């Protein structure tokens with residue numbers, strides 16, 4: 001099966017002050033096939049979010065090679081990274097990160113605006129996406145007028161805007177109660193099952209992880225397939 | 229890029245709405261700067277148009293000739309003292325012989341010479357109707373030299389003066405008040421004029437068109453009906469009453485036949501001064517109307533430069549205020565910037581967003597400034613008698629300036645936002 005994510009020997013170091021370098025990821029190999037629903041579990045501070053930023057092309061690895069849907073992220077310049085994030089990745093954050101003072105519709109339109117989609121087409125698609133997450137009646141609401149679960153559903157619609165190769169969700173239910181968290185999880189399952197979207201989910205919650213097609217564990221900057 | 233400009237403008241306006249007070253305080257420097265520029269340009273333009281217009285109406289080619297104190301060493305070159313006319317001994321005033329000699333010497337340069345003497349203000353009455361007047365004794369050259377247009381009848385003549393006849397040229401306003409506006413019917417009629425308790429009867433021989441002095445009319449509180457207009461009678465008729473010496477003049481207005489009236493003025497001064505070389509106290513002074521106009525416009529220029537400098541400083545301070553608030557805004561919205569980058573915004577998209585925001589702040593400030601400046605300018609020019617609005621040019625200039633300030637002072641904060649590391653920005657709390 002074709003690999004959407006192909007990581008080989010990924011090392012990530014942070015430089016805090018000149019002599020102090022901090023190695024967070026110590027050589028990670030990861031392959032994710034198209035249509036997989038992968039969850040990454042692990043203790044807080046183990047490096048999950050750091051890995052996720054690399055997968056989402058927000059950052060470049062210090063060492064190693066990484067191809068995302070055929071694009072060489074390791075060698076890309078800033079402009080290419082923006083383009084990769086725009087077209088290939090849909091981010092869902094723990095704290096939603098909706099743009100304030102901008103209604104749900106405009107939030108969903110935003111990635112399409114950066115992709116250069118015409119205003120008419122992006123409004124139409126944003127409406128469809130909001131209908132898909134059952135938020136069509138809250139289209140014109142500002143983020144501060146929405147509940148946490150509603151915000152996250154808008155954020156998921158926004159992540160789908162440019163029909164990305166992968167959806168990256170970093171603890172998307174972390175700020176939600178278990179009932180709304182359940183609804184959000186169901187939404188990811190639907191995207192994966194009905195639309196064949198590749199989903200990478202980071203979570204604390206082992207139960208939620210068990211529902212996905214594959215679970216990997218992050219421990220001190222190393223990645224282990226479940227059972228290891 | 230073009231596609232998200234509208235969206236950026238919407239976002240910027242939204243941001244201003246959410247922080248009205250902060251936005252207003254930020255814009256204050258821009259508002260004051262732009263407002264004062266517009267106000268000054270409006271008043272200045274109105275005023276100089278007014279002054280030059282008024283002076284042209286009074287005869288741009290006219291030269292005033294008068295007596296002045298002979299300057300001692302101390303205040304030689306003092307402009308004010310050289311412009312102050314003084315009253316000469318009556319028998320030493322300018323004589324007809326001098327004026328004839330002057331015209332004979334410079335027939336190509338020296339035009340008609342107007343002389344006048346005021347009698348005082350008074351009132352013309354007829355039954356219950358009245359008209360307020362200033363009575364002036366003038367020679368036959370006075371009305372042409374001052375560009376006063378006769379609309380019915382005739383000008384005063386030399387014979388009227390020689391015979392000191394009781395004839396008058398009156399304004400069309402007086403005809404409105406006294407003769408019901410019938411200018412032809414007014415000719416040949418008598419007007420009874422009360423001055424200082426005495427009543428004099430003058431036969432109307434001509435009617436002139438009254439042009440209101442805009443600046444005076446703005447200051448005066450008189451109603452339309454009560455406005456005083458000039459009533460002209462022969463000079464010698466006045467001299468008879470006042471007892472001043474016939475054939476001697478303290479003050480002349482000479483129309484220049486050459487366009488270089490300042491050169492003609494000095495010819496006249498040199499020529500007439502020859503009659504007064506032996507006078508220890510007085511000499512002849514001249515002032516070309518052109519010189520006055522030049523002086524007024526250079527004064528206006530200096531004034532507008534001074535105020536432009538103040539406005540410039542205010543705009544600079546305003547620009548720095550905008551930069552400051554933009555830096556605050558970038559810091560406050562670090563997470564938003566990170567999010568936008570995660571969603572695919574390029575550095576250029578982010579830079580554009582913040583430059584647009586800064587430009588919008590400055591444009592809104594500029595717009596408020598233009599409105600305020602237009603109001604101030606209108607009020608100021610209204611007080612000066614020529615109510616006028618800002619010109620299209622000055623409005624465009626103000627908009628251009630606001631925009632430039634927005635770009636200039638917004639670029640640094642916008643660039644700072646654009647260069648934020650997306651991960652750092654997303655982790656920012």
Ligand SMILES: Nc1ncnc2c1ncn2[C@@H]1O[C@H](COP(=O)(O)OP(=O)(O)O)[C@@H](O)[C@H]1O
Nearest residue numbers: 014016022024043044045046047048049050051
């Ligand atoms: N930009 C950074 N600079 C320095 N250290 C960082 C940076 N980002 C993350 N870290 C460190 O890397 C480690 C892993 O962080 P993170 O990937 O956020 O863990 P997790 O998401 O698994 O909780 C933490 O010890 C954190 O302090």
Ligand SMILES: [Mg+2]
Nearest residue numbers: 048049050170
């Ligand atoms: Mg994390």
